[in-house]
Amino acid sequence: MSTDVMAPARSTALLSRAxxxxxxxxxxxITIALVLTVDWVSATIALVCELALLPLAGLSLRVLxxxxxxxxxxxxxxxxxxxxLAEDSGAVVVDWGIITFSEGSLxxxxxxxxxxxxxxxxxxxxxxxxxxxDLADGLAQKLxxxxxxxxGALAAMRLVGLLLEEWHTLGxxxxxxxxxxxxxxxxxxxxxxxxxxxxxxxxxRRATRLAMTMEARGFGGAERTWARESRYSILDLWxxxxxxxxxxxxxGAAVVLGTWNPIF
Amino acid sequence: xxxDPDSQVVxxxxxxxxxxxxxxxxxxxxxxxxxxxxxxxxxxLNLPLDRPTSALSGGQKQRLALAGILAMQPxxxxxxxxxxxxxPGGVLDVRDAVLRSVQETGATLVVVExxxxxxxxxxxRIIVLDPGGGVLADGAPGAVLGRARQSLLDAGVWVPGHRPxxxxxxxxxxxxxxxxxxxxxxxxxxxxxxxxxRPAASGIDLDVSAGxxxxxxxxxxxxxxxxxxxxxxxxxxxxxxxKAHPALARGVESSPFRWHSKNLISRIGTVFQEPEHxxxxxxxxxxxxxxPRQLEGxxxxxxxxxxxxxxLRLTRLAEANPFTLSGGEKRRLSVAxxxxxxxxxxxxxxxxxxQDANTWAELASLLSGLxxxxxxxxxxxxxxxxxxxxxxxxxxxAPDGETGDSGQPxxxxxxxxxxx
Numbered sequence: 213m214s215t216d217v218m219a220p221a222r223s224t225a226l227l228s229r230a231x232x233x234x235x236x237x238x239x240x241x242i243t244i245a246l247v248l249t250v251d252w253v254s255a256t257i258a259l260v261c262e263l264a265l266l267p268l269a270g271l272s273l274r275v276l277x278x279x280x281x282x283x284x285x286x287x288x289x290x291x292x293x294x295x296x297l298a299e300d301s302g303a304v305v306v307d308w309g310i311i312t313f314s315e316g317s318l319x320x321x322x323x324x325x326x327x328x329x330x331x332x333x334x335x336x337x338x339x340x341x342x343x344x345x346d347l348a349d350g351l352a353q354k355l356x357x358x359x360x361x362x363x364g365a366l367a368a369m370r371l372v373g374l375l376l377e378e379w380h381t382l383g384x385x386x387x388x389x390x391x392x393x394x395x396x397x398x399x400x401x402x403x404x405x406x407x408x409x410x411x412x413x414x415x416x417r418r419a420t421r422l423a424m425t426m427e428a429r430g431f432g433g434a435e436r437t438w439a440r441e442s443r444y445s446i447l448d449l450w451x452x453x454x455x456x457x458x459x460x461x462x463x464g465a466a467v468v469l470g471t472w473n474p475i476f
Numbered sequence: 477x478x479x480d481p482d483s484q485v486v487x488x489x490x491x492x493x494x495x496x497x498x499x500x501x502x503x504x505x506x507x508x509x510x511x512x513x514x515x516x517x518x519x520x521l522n523l524p525l526d527r528p529t530s531a532l533s534g535g536q537k538q539r540l541a542l543a544g545i546l547a548m549q550p551x552x553x554x555x556x557x558x559x560x561x562x563x564p565g566g567v568l569d570v571r572d573a574v575l576r577s578v579q580e581t582g583a584t585l586v587v588v589e590x591x592x593x594x595x596x597x598x599x600x601r602i603i604v605l606d607p608g609g610g611v612l613a614d615g616a617p618g619a620v621l622g623r624a625r626q627s628l629l630d631a632g633v634w635v636p637g638h639r640p641x642x643x644x645x646x647x648x649x650x651x652x653x654x655x656x657x658x659x660x661x662x663x664x665x666x667x668x669x670x671x672x673x674r675p676a677a678s679g680i681d682l683d684v685s686a687g688x689x690x691x692x693x694x695x696x697x698x699x700x701x702x703x704x705x706x707x708x709x710x711x712x713x714x715x716x717x718x719k720a721h722p723a724l725a726r727g728v729e730s731s732p733f734r735w736h737s738k739n740l741i742s743r744i745g746t747v748f749q750e751p752e753h754x755x756x757x758x759x760x761x762x763x764x765x766x767x768p769r770q771l772e773g774x775x776x777x778x779x780x781x782x783x784x785x786x787x788l789r790l791t792r793l794a795e796a797n798p799f800t801l802s803g804g805e806k807r808r809l810s811v812a813x814x815x816x817x818x819x820x821x822x823x824x825x826x827x828x829x830x831q832d833a834n835t836w837a838e839l840a841s842l843l844s845g846l847x848x849x850x851x852x853x854x855x856x857x858x859x860x861x862x863x864x865x866x867x868x869x870x871x872x873x874a875p876d877g878e879t880g881d882s883g884q885p886x887x888x889x890x891x892x893x894x895x896x
Contacts, residue, residue, distance in 0.1 A: 344488070345487065345488060345489065345492060366487070367486050367487065370485070370486075370487070370488050370529075370530075373530060374482060380664075381748070381750075381753055382753055384705060384710040384711070384746075384748075385746075385748045385753035385754045386753075386754070386756060387710060387737050387740070388708065388710060388740070388741070388745070388746035388748070388754065388814070389741065389754050389756055389766065389767065389813065389814075390737045390738055390740070390741040390766070390767055390770040390817065391737065391756055392737060406756060410752075410753070410755075410756075413752070413799070414752070414753075418480075418482065418483050421478060421480055421483035422483045422486070424478065424483075425478065425483055425484055425485075425486060425541070426486055426496075428477075428545075429486065429496055429497035429500055429544060429545070429548065430497055430500035430501050430548065431486075431496070431500050432500075433500060433502075435502050436499050436500050436501075436502055437498075437499050437502050437503060437504060437505060437508065438499060438505065439491075439492065439495035439498070439499055439505060439508045439509065439512075440492070441505065
């Protein structure tokens with residue numbers, strides 16, 4: 213019954229067939245361009261393009277909202293904070309004593325919010341359309357990252373689901389011992405702390421055993437072969453071209469409309 | 477290969493996991509996939525290569541680990557209690573898979589085990605290690621088991637054809653009803669507004685009475701542990717109800733799940749399968765005193781603790797850290813900690829799993845004594861001998877799919893019908 217974060221059913225979405233390395237490069241390109249400027253034109257264009265690409269990653273707007281709402285919330289808060297603190301310019305829109313929003317500060321707030329979303333979305337698209345095992349293969353075989361670290365991290369991530377289960381079991385086991393019956397909030401906090409410590413102990417034990425298993429299977433040598441080859445296909449070229457087009461559109465429009473606002 | 481099935485799996489898909497060892501040995505790619513297919517066939521796992529490894533049962537995980545080892549084409553297989561955490565069906569599956577692959581590959585097999593019966597018929601030589609150091613006996617299985625029989629029995633090894641002596645039951649109990657389940661459905665999931673919880677077992681009616689034993693049996697995945705946790709007031713009922721009778725509730729409300737934990741521990745005690753999950757202090761003495769100290773009304777914790785230390789032969793370990801004890805000692809301690817708050821109902825999840833014969837006999841005798849004193853004992857177990865020693869009623873949960881055409885979850889069978 214573990215939560216299967218590691219091996220979801222193979223997605224049939226187009227982007228899930230692209231190489232994870234090219235997807236990462238594409239996301240990186242768009243992100244870099246957006247980080248360089250704070251303006252609503254480039255952010256809006258990038259955001260619209262990214263939303264249009266969602267179906268290719270097998271995501272619907274509904275799924276995105278139900279799982280990614282914390283990001284939307286963070287963007288809204290970021291935008292609100294910026295609008296509140298940015299220098300006022302232009303006509304005053306809202307005036308509640310010390311709290312004032314002017315056209316200029318509102319514009320800055322909206323720009324920050326859109327930019328936040330446009331920067332977060334490529335990451336979500338890559339994550340949603342990428343199998344962790346494929347990603348590890350790509351990182352180790354194409355980017356030549358050290359395979360010991362990549363595969364170690366992959367094996368460790370598989371334990372996350374097991375940890376969740378273990379947390380629930382520990383909670384019940386400790387209630388059965390009468391933990392947390394005394395003291396209000398302080399007592400409960402102490403009990404949670406104890407439970408976290410117990411989880412840590414179990415996690416370390418399990419990790420030690422897993423490490424032994426991996427060593428017994430010959431893990432840790434300098435050379436190894438790969439049963440699954442990480443390959444580039446023509447699709448990867450399209451992914452990179454797509455990212456280049458989105459970046460060019462966003463930056464170009466901002467420059468032409470005169471909103472380009474570099475952070476430096 | 478080691479004991480814990482969950483830490484024998486490295487990668488998240490069946491094919492990738494089997495290939496892992498061969499990859500590390502730099503076997504060429506085409507050859508790897510050949511070996512993967514042959515290894516999976518040898519251990520009898522007919523699963524698609526992209527099946528998530530988290531969906532496998534314990535026995536399947538152990539066979540998967542074996543396939544991963546076979547794909548490395550070793551000359552020697554070294555197994556450390558490979559079946560310790562499996563139910564009887566899983567034990568035989570794994571053993572047969574090991575034998576088949578050893579026969580096919582001609583590899584040497586070395587297995588470390590204290591349940592001798594599983595391997596006694598198939599090995600050529602047994603070496604018994606002396607706890608004091610050195611070798612106690614060495615030779616052909618028949619000869620060794622004959623010659624060293626008594627010392628093996630003393631050391632708590634499970635010798636084929638021998639059941640340890642246990643205290644017999646005397647009193648069949650007053651039979652006062654303590655706890656009842658009415659048309660109970662159990663689930664580990666929480667029901668959400670749109671998605672109801674997937675039931676692990678349903679349609680369960682049972683009674684738990686003072687001085688009576690109830691054994692919950694059934695194959696893995698039938699919802700036995702989930703049922704036990706629900707009866708113990710640790711999981712909410714997904715349907716129907718668990719009701720404590722006035723004799724047990726003693727003034728608090730009737731649903732054990734709603735009880736405050738200090739009310740729970742003096743009424744229902746639960747012993748988990750993994751003792752370490754329940755250790756909350758770093759000294760055996762404090763561990764035992766923890767329960768009584770939560771209770772209201774001037775309980776003499778010290779008196780109870782020394783009594784339990786004595787009864788479960790833990791006195792010389794009073795100052796030790798619970799996590800440093802041996803497996804048998806941890807099991808005895810985890811039972812003792814629950815007994816310290818004197819619950820009327822004791823719920824145990826696979827109490828005899830992986831225990832040596834001495835701990836087994838002690839545990840069975842202890843529980844038989846508690847039953848005669850009027851405690852109700854509910855145990856989830858695969859252990860036929862254990863069930864027989866405790867006597868009482870038996871509830872068999874049938875697994876998913878066997879009960880009907882509509883994919884119904886497990887239902888209760890043979891409801892407390894026959895007393896032993």
